[in-house]
Amino acid sequence: MNLSTIPTVALVGNPNCGKTALFNALTGSRQKVANYAGVTVEKKEGLAELPDGRRLRIVDLPGTYSLRARSPDEAVTRDAVLGRLPGEPAPDVILCVADATNLGLVLRLALELKTTGRPVVFVLNMIDIAERQGIEIDVDALSRALGAPVKATVATRRRGLDTLLEIAAAQAEGASDLGPDLWREPSAADVRNGHRAARDLMRNTVRPPSRPDTLTGRLDGILLHPAAGLVILLGLLFLMFQAVFAWAAPLQDLTEAGFAALGAAATAGLPTGWMQGLVVDGLIAGVGSVLVFLPQILLLFVFILLLEDSGYMARAAFLMDRIMGGAGLHGRAFIPLLSSFACAVPGIMSTRVIDNRRDRLTTILTAPLMTCSARIPVYTLIIGALIPERTVGGVLSLQGLVMFGLYAAGILSALAVAFVIRKVLWRGGSEPFMMQLPDYKIPDPVNLLRNLGQKAWAFISRAGRIILPLMVLVWALSTWPSAPEGAEGPAIAYSAAGRIGHWLEPIFAPIGFSWEMVVALIPGMAAREVAVAALGAIYAVGGAEGDLAGVLSRQWPLASGLAFLAWYVFAPQCVATLAVVRRETGGWVWPGIMFAYMLALAYLAAFIVYRVAAAFGLS
Amino acid sequence: MSSDALRAAPESAVRLGDMQPGFCGVIVAVRRPLGAAPGATDPEELELRLLEFGFVEGARVEVLHEGPIGGDPIAVRVDDMRVALRRSEAMNVILAEASA
Structure with a gap:
C-alpha cells in the first residue's frame, strides 16, 4: 500500500484534553497517556482503518493553546498544521480535540485552526464526563457556528470513533478545494477577539454544568494546602523510595537465584575452558547482575506513571515552584528532574515542556545529578559491602542513611549547580510559570501496564544491546593475555584490563582508587551499572571466592569505597545521556560542558571524601 | 490593552497578584508588564501568554490556593479552568471585585 495516497489527519488540542487517548483508540498503537500538561512531546503517528477498509494516517501533535509557538513542541504543532515540516505532507484534515468539560480555550484554538483554510473536525472528547456533570451541548448549533463538523466521543470506551473516522475520511476526500490560508x-x-467570539459561541451552544465536579476542588483543598500539601508530597516521595528498596527485594532475590542456577547449569554443561568462562562469567553473570535491578526500576516507573496519570504531577510542580525557583530552576523542571531518578534520558527528553531555552538548558545540565536507577546497583553493592548493618538511634538503618545521603547529595548538588549556572552563565528574569491544573482522574490500569511494559522492554533491550557486548569486552580484556606459567598474584593483573588499570592508577591514586576500581570505571563509562558487572568479572576472573560484596569488604579500604560512592554521585558515566543531550541541544557544546563539569566535580568530591575519611583513619 | 490600563480601570480595581485565596473578581484589564528586567520574558509575550490561558477581559477569576512558601505561586480558577501562576505574573491581571 502506497503511504502517500493515504490521507493525513492531524490531532490538535489543548494539553490534557485526552488527545493521546483518542490517538491510541484510533490507531491501536501503544502510546503514553498522561495528565500533566505537555507530556506529549514527540510526533506520533499511526494508521486507522475504517470498517470499509479505507485508511487514514493519524498524526498526534503536541498539545497547545495557540498556533503561536512558545516552545519547540508547539513549533512542531504549528509547522505540522501549516505543512511547513520538511518531508511531511500537510494534513488533509485537522481534528481539533476538545475536553467536552472544558471548552473555553479550545474553541478559540478551533477558530484559529479554521483560518488555515484546511478542513477542521471538532471532537468533543470525554463527552461521558460532560454528561455526568450535566453539561448540555447543542452539537448542531455548535457545528453551524464553527462551520465544521462536530462529533462527540469517549476515546477510552471507543464511543463514536467509527463515525468520527467516517467524517474525517469524507472531509479528506473533499480536501482538494482548500480555503485560502489566512493564518498569521x-x-x-x-x-x-478570538476569546470574544469563542465566548459568544459558548453562550449560544453550551449550557454550564448542573452538577459540576467538586472532587478536584476538595482534593486540592488538602493536596495544595501549604502545610498538609508539602507533608503529603514528601510522604509520597518517601514512600516511593521505601518501596523501591523494600518491595523489590523478593523479586530481586528470585532473579539472582535464577541466574545463579543458570550459571551452574552452564558450568556443568560446558567443557572447562575459555568458552565456559565467556558464557558463565561474561554473559550470564554480566546480564544477571544488571537485570536484577529491573524490579526496582519498574516500581519507580509505576510511581511516576501513577503521579502523572492521576493529575498530581502538576500539583507537585505547584508546590515545588518556589523551592526550585530559589535555585534558579523552573517549577516545571520538577517533572524532568523527578523522572531522572529513574533515568536521565527520559528526564532530559521531558524538558521539552519548559518553553524558555535557558530554563531548559539549566534543567538538562542538572538532570544527570539526580540519582538514576543505574546508580542503584553500584550504591547497593558498595554500601552492602562496606557499611556495617547497624541501626542508628534504634530505628534507622545505617545503610539506609548512607543511601539517603547519596540521594540528598545528588539533589543538593543539582540545586547548587543550577544556582551557579543561573548566576554565571546567564542572569535576569525567568520563564513565566503558568500551567493548567487538570482535573484529577483515576489512572487507567490498561494504559499503566502498557507504559510499564514499554519501560521494561526499553531497559531489557538496552541491557542486551549496550551492556551485553560490553560485558563480553570486559571479560575478554580481563582474561587475555593470560598470566605466564608460575606467575604470582591473580591472573587478571597480567591481562589487558589490568594493564590499563595500572597505567591509569597514578591519576586515580590521589582519590584512593585501586587499579581494580579503575578498570571497572572504564566499561562503566558506557552505562553506570556495568561497573557492578565489571567488578564481578574482575574479581571472579581474579580467582576470588565468595560473593562480590564479601570480596569488596575484604579488599577495599572504607575510605576508598566512600570515595568511589562520591565519584558515582557526579561522574558523567553514561553515553546514552550524553547522546540525548546532544540531540536535545543540537550540538556537542552542551554535552561537552556537562561532561567536563561532572567529571571535575566527581574527581573533586572523591578527593575530598577520601582525604577526610583517611584523616579519620578509615583507610 | 495599553500599559496604562490600571489608570483607566475603576477605583476599586485590584491586581490579581495581591489577592488572597477566597477572592472573586472579574477581569477588567490584562496589561503588558512595565519596565521588565533584562532577560525577563518579553512583555508582549507575557500578555499573550496570559490571554491564551484565558485571562481575558470579562473572565471570572477566583483565587483558590497559594503556594507553601511566601504564598507563591497561586492557583486560580479562570472561568471553568484551574491555572497555576506566579504572583509576579498575576500582577498584570487587573480585577474588579465581585460577589462570590
Whole structure:
C-alpha cells in the first residue's frame, strides 16, 4: 500500500484534553497517556482503518493553546498544521480535540485552526464526563457556528470513533478545494477577539454544568494546602523510595537465584575452558547482575506513571515552584528532574515542556545529578559491602542513611549547580510559570501496564544491546593475555584490563582508587551499572571466592569505597545521556560542558571524601 | 490593552497578584508588564501568554490556593479552568471585585 495516497489527519488540542487517548483508540498503537500538561512531546503517528477498509494516517501533535509557538513542541504543532515540516505532507484534515468539560480555550484554538483554510473536525472528547456533570451541548448549533463538523466521543470506551473516522475520511476526500490560508501570528488583539467570539459561541451552544465536579476542588483543598500539601508530597516521595528498596527485594532475590542456577547449569554443561568462562562469567553473570535491578526500576516507573496519570504531577510542580525557583530552576523542571531518578534520558527528553531555552538548558545540565536507577546497583553493592548493618538511634538503618545521603547529595548538588549556572552563565528574569491544573482522574490500569511494559522492554533491550557486548569486552580484556606459567598474584593483573588499570592508577591514586576500581570505571563509562558487572568479572576472573560484596569488604579500604560512592554521585558515566543531550541541544557544546563539569566535580568530591575519611583513619 | 490600563480601570480595581485565596473578581484589564528586567520574558509575550490561558477581559477569576512558601505561586480558577501562576505574573491581571 502506497503511504502517500493515504490521507493525513492531524490531532490538535489543548494539553490534557485526552488527545493521546483518542490517538491510541484510533490507531491501536501503544502510546503514553498522561495528565500533566505537555507530556506529549514527540510526533506520533499511526494508521486507522475504517470498517470499509479505507485508511487514514493519524498524526498526534503536541498539545497547545495557540498556533503561536512558545516552545519547540508547539513549533512542531504549528509547522505540522501549516505543512511547513520538511518531508511531511500537510494534513488533509485537522481534528481539533476538545475536553467536552472544558471548552473555553479550545474553541478559540478551533477558530484559529479554521483560518488555515484546511478542513477542521471538532471532537468533543470525554463527552461521558460532560454528561455526568450535566453539561448540555447543542452539537448542531455548535457545528453551524464553527462551520465544521462536530462529533462527540469517549476515546477510552471507543464511543463514536467509527463515525468520527467516517467524517474525517469524507472531509479528506473533499480536501482538494482548500480555503485560502489566512493564518498569521496572532497579536494580543487577535487573541482577545478570538476569546470574544469563542465566548459568544459558548453562550449560544453550551449550557454550564448542573452538577459540576467538586472532587478536584476538595482534593486540592488538602493536596495544595501549604502545610498538609508539602507533608503529603514528601510522604509520597518517601514512600516511593521505601518501596523501591523494600518491595523489590523478593523479586530481586528470585532473579539472582535464577541466574545463579543458570550459571551452574552452564558450568556443568560446558567443557572447562575459555568458552565456559565467556558464557558463565561474561554473559550470564554480566546480564544477571544488571537485570536484577529491573524490579526496582519498574516500581519507580509505576510511581511516576501513577503521579502523572492521576493529575498530581502538576500539583507537585505547584508546590515545588518556589523551592526550585530559589535555585534558579523552573517549577516545571520538577517533572524532568523527578523522572531522572529513574533515568536521565527520559528526564532530559521531558524538558521539552519548559518553553524558555535557558530554563531548559539549566534543567538538562542538572538532570544527570539526580540519582538514576543505574546508580542503584553500584550504591547497593558498595554500601552492602562496606557499611556495617547497624541501626542508628534504634530505628534507622545505617545503610539506609548512607543511601539517603547519596540521594540528598545528588539533589543538593543539582540545586547548587543550577544556582551557579543561573548566576554565571546567564542572569535576569525567568520563564513565566503558568500551567493548567487538570482535573484529577483515576489512572487507567490498561494504559499503566502498557507504559510499564514499554519501560521494561526499553531497559531489557538496552541491557542486551549496550551492556551485553560490553560485558563480553570486559571479560575478554580481563582474561587475555593470560598470566605466564608460575606467575604470582591473580591472573587478571597480567591481562589487558589490568594493564590499563595500572597505567591509569597514578591519576586515580590521589582519590584512593585501586587499579581494580579503575578498570571497572572504564566499561562503566558506557552505562553506570556495568561497573557492578565489571567488578564481578574482575574479581571472579581474579580467582576470588565468595560473593562480590564479601570480596569488596575484604579488599577495599572504607575510605576508598566512600570515595568511589562520591565519584558515582557526579561522574558523567553514561553515553546514552550524553547522546540525548546532544540531540536535545543540537550540538556537542552542551554535552561537552556537562561532561567536563561532572567529571571535575566527581574527581573533586572523591578527593575530598577520601582525604577526610583517611584523616579519620578509615583507610 | 495599553500599559496604562490600571489608570483607566475603576477605583476599586485590584491586581490579581495581591489577592488572597477566597477572592472573586472579574477581569477588567490584562496589561503588558512595565519596565521588565533584562532577560525577563518579553512583555508582549507575557500578555499573550496570559490571554491564551484565558485571562481575558470579562473572565471570572477566583483565587483558590497559594503556594507553601511566601504564598507563591497561586492557583486560580479562570472561568471553568484551574491555572497555576506566579504572583509576579498575576500582577498584570487587573480585577474588579465581585460577589462570590
